[in-house]
Amino acid sequence: MTKVLVVLTNTTRYQHTDEPTGLWLGEAAEFVDAMQQANIAVDYVSPKGGFVPLDPRSMKYTNPAIMKIYEDHDFQERALTASLRPEQVNPAEYDAIYFTGGHGVMWDFPDNQALQAIALAIYQHQGYVTSVCHGVAGLLNIKDQAGQYLIAGKKITGFTHAEEILAGKQKVVPFLNKTVANKHNAHFVQKRAYKSFAVQDGQLITGQNPFSVKALTDLLVPQLKH
Template sequence: MKKILIVLTNTTRYGETTDPTGLWLGEATEFALIMQQAGYQVDYVSPKGGFVPLDPRSMKYTDAEVMAFYETADFQKRALTASLAPDEVNPADYIAIYYAGGHGVMWDFPDNPELQQLAVSIYKNHGYVTSVCHGIAGLLNIKIDGQYLIAGRKVTGFTKAEEVLAGKQSVVPFFNQVAAEKRGANFVKQRAYKEFAVQDGQLITGQNPFSAKAVARLLVKNLKQVS
């Protein structure tokens, strides 16, 4: 059985500010837990490999399940301490790639050609390209045969309204919703901070931090149909 590749950020702060950011913990743990419960092995990669910081705000939105997964030696090591670098990953081993969010990804996901090539290879091998919340930043510049992957496709991610509600509209380098629409995506959304995930072929995307489980459930449903 092929594995699932989870992409995490290495960014520790909002741009040139001193404000800390990083991975939104639940977006990785909730997704990974469902995939493992379904029988799939997960691996973790980041743009630089190695250390993955946590957005400190995300620790306020945990439950017993998230904390139990976070505290495992496996997650502490393979995700947060020694994540893989892109050149250590063989895309042929994976049936799906999942871009977890947290504001940090907006600085190191969009323009990383190595991650983009991993996604292209998985997609062309009939695998799934998935994301949640700010993780859609990793999809923005992926191209298949010269065309944006998300062009003309139904996707979702952290909305402009949600960014304003989060109070980060003045420090983010762009709005994911606006950037996706500029690339021709059909960006769909529901009420702010409501669980929502959408599928368009091999693309599965979730709107906000509360949508990681919905993305995972959709992916498992698809994988079970082809296994």
């Protein structure tokens, strides 16, 4: 059975503020909807396991497909209430890993060595390492056994500086995705702010922003079906 591991955040607020954040609902729900349509199974993991908060702003950007997944008992239970802990995951079971976004991931994805090990194991077994929007934070610091960054020399994308400015969050985020990506010798590419855009470079597939999930799944699903 083809299966994808979906990675979610446990972060409930922007650090050092009282403003809530969390998973950007559509970035998980639209992806899961695409996997269901392609008859591809999914599991859910988060850095701590268990509860996954939603970024309240993401509820303004729903559609019938997103709401269908959100209201599904399986998603509510396995994704939002009882997500797996990294130590419960066997990477050999998965053909791809997908790092979702929402600003929360910028605090609990980048330095999580357990998630990095899972992603690297999937990659080394010819699986796909994918992300959308801020989810690229989960890719930025992955290193192989030789100590080389997985993204070095690869084209990737993610939420941009311009999009942070438009979102009003450039002063509260701990880093900018492009800055770290370039520091780690990736080729960060982007389109106009909030325009759908995804890029594939070998086994890495990344989407720029919340509106790029379909562009990403349009690249990923044929690879998994193949």
